Amino acid sequence: MILKPTESELEIMQILWECGPLTVRKVNDLLNQQRRVGYTTTLKIMQIMAEKELLTRDTEHRSHVYTPTLQSEEVQSTILDHVLKTVFKGSRSNLVMQALGNHSVAKEEMEEIRLLIKKMEDKEDGIL
Amino acid sequence: MILKPTESELEIMQILWECGPLTVRKVNDLLNQQRRVGYTTTLKIMQIMAEKELLTRDTEHRSHVYTPTLQSEEVQSTILDHVLKTVFKGSRSNLVMQALGNHSVAKEEMEEIRLLIKKMEDKEDGIL
DNA sequence: TAAAAATTACGAAATCTTTCGTATGTAATT
DNA sequence: AATTACATACGAAAGATTTCGTAATTTTTA
Numbered sequence: 001m002i003l004k005p006t007e008s009e010l011e012i013m014q015i016l017w018e019c020g021p022l023t024v025r026k027v028n029d030l031l032n033q034q035r036r037v038g039y040t041t042t043l044k045i046m047q048i049m050a051e052k053e054l055l056t057r058d059t060e061h062r063s064h065v066y067t068p069t070l071q072s073e074e075v076q077s078t079i080l081d082h083v084l085k086t087v088f089k090g091s092r093s094n095l096v097m098q099a100l101g102n103h104s105v106a107k108e109e110m111e112e113i114r115l116l117i118k119k120m121e122d123k124e125d126g127i128l
Numbered sequence: 129m130i131l132k133p134t135e136s137e138l139e140i141m142q143i144l145w146e147c148g149p150l151t152v153r154k155v156n157d158l159l160n161q162q163r164r165v166g167y168t169t170t171l172k173i174m175q176i177m178a179e180k181e182l183l184t185r186d187t188e189h190r191s192h193v194y195t196p197t198l199q200s201e202e203v204q205s206t207i208l209d210h211v212l213k214t215v216f217k218g219s220r221s222n223l224v225m226q227a228l229g230n231h232s233v234a235k236e237e238m239e240e241i242r243l244l245i246k247k248m249e250d251k252e253d254g255i256l
Numbered sequence: 257t258a259a260a261a262a263t264t265a266c267g268a269a270a271t272c273t274t275t276c277g278t279a280t281g282t283a284a285t286t
Numbered sequence: 287a288a289t290t291a292c293a294t295a296c297g298a299a300a301g302a303t304t305t306c307g308t309a310a311t312t313t314t315t316a
Contacts, residue, residue, distance in 0.1 A: 006273060010214055024293080041275050043294070048273095062282065062293060076226050079215050084227075086138055087207050089146075092227060093237030098204050099212075099224050100244055109221030110249060116228055117242055121235075134303060152263080169305050171264070176303095190263065190312065 001070055001078045008045050009054060010075075016055070017072045023063040129198055129206045136173050137182060138203075144183070145200045151191040 005013060015030050016022060022030075028042040046066055049055040058065040080095075088095045105113070133141060143158045144150060150158075156170040174194055177183040186193040208223075216223045233241070 007214070008274065014214075014217070037274095038276055039292095040277075040294095044276080044296090045274075047295080059294095064294080073226070076215055076222075079211060080223070080226055083207060083211055086135070086142070087204055089142070091237075092231060092233050093241055094204075095208070096224055096227050096233075096241050097244060098201070098208055099220060099227065100241075100248065103220055105220050105224075105248070107249075109219075110245065113221055113224050113228075114242075114245055114249070116225060117238065117245070120228065120233070121238060121242070136304065165304095166306055167263090168265095168307075172266090172306085173304075175265080187264095192264080 001074060003052065003054075004079065004082055005049075005054060005075065009049055012042070012046060012049065013054070013068050013070075013072070013075065016066065016068045021058075021065050021067040023065055025063065027066070129202060131180065132207060132210055133177075133182060133203065137177055140170070140174060140177065141182070141196050141198075141200070141203065144194065144196045149186075149193045149195040151193055153191065155194070 011031065011034070012027055015027050019026070019030065024039070024043045024046055027046065028037065028039050031037050031042055046055060046057075050057050050066070053069055055066045056069055057067070084090060084092060084095055088098070139159065139162070140155055143155050147154070147158065152167070152171045152174055155174065156165065156167050159165050159170060174183060174185075178185050178194070181197055183194045184197055185195070212218060212220060212223055216226070
């Protein structure tokens with residue numbers, strides 16, 4: 001992904017990742033459960049996203065149906081890399097420490113993380 | 129911190145955290161090692177930051193000297209919380225997994241993280 | 257001391273994003 | 287068939303951020 005999505009674009013992608021391909025109407029309804037926003041506003045942003053190819057749309061039926069072109073993991077990774085670079089001067093461990101420090105994480109999730117780390121240490125023992 | 133700093137503001141804060149209290153001239157010189165930007169642009173942004181109280185300035189001498197009011201950790205935490213909420217639907221472990229997955233981290237840093245996790249598990253055994 | 261250089265203040269243009277009104281057309285309802 | 291509801295397209299206003307030109311002032315240099 002070249003472009004970092006804007007906040008509004010991200011909101012819409014979240015909804016589409018969660019609830020599958022949707023019409024503008026559906027997206028706007030879900031969006032309005034979070035905050036008040038007009039229908040044509042949502043329409044406009046989704047049209048722009050389609051132009052940018054952040055979404056594809058099926059124009060077969062009267063109500064177009066939109067799908068995100070990127071997977072959530074790709075966008076998460078892009079954004080996290082940007083934060084890593086601009087906020088943590090590239091230090092991944094500082095980012096992780098900040099993310100974990102003084103916060104509670106469910107036991108199972110913590111276990112998942114612990115296992116991932118173990119696997120990484122086994123694999124890349126001593127390596128950068 | 130109430131407000132998320134803009135990208136430009138963040139760039140400047142990074143420089144000030146790294147290189148201590150500086151004049152606009154110094155900040156602009158350092159900034160120009162990364163990208164081309166005019167002196168008055170940097171000045172303007174730093175003046176706005178002072179208004180917002182992201183920076184304090186010593187106006188004793190002709191060249192004002194600016195200092196960040198927030199520590200880097202505070203801003204890192206604020207921004208990471210925002211990303212957590214808007215990009216990872218609040219799942220801290222997903223964020224951490226994404227930050228670690230498929231990336232290399234120096235052995236010592238990894239060890240640091242491992243220790244932190246161990247400490248957290250000991251302290252909050254079984255708790256949220 | 258006069259000219260040049262450096263600094264702050266300020267306003268406004270340029271750019272990016274969000275917002276929505278209006279026009280237009282199609283489907284559903286009466 | 288006429289009216290109402292619903293959809294897209296489009297342009298432009300509103301808002302936020304970045305950019306920089308210019309004026310006014312002070313310091314430095316020649």
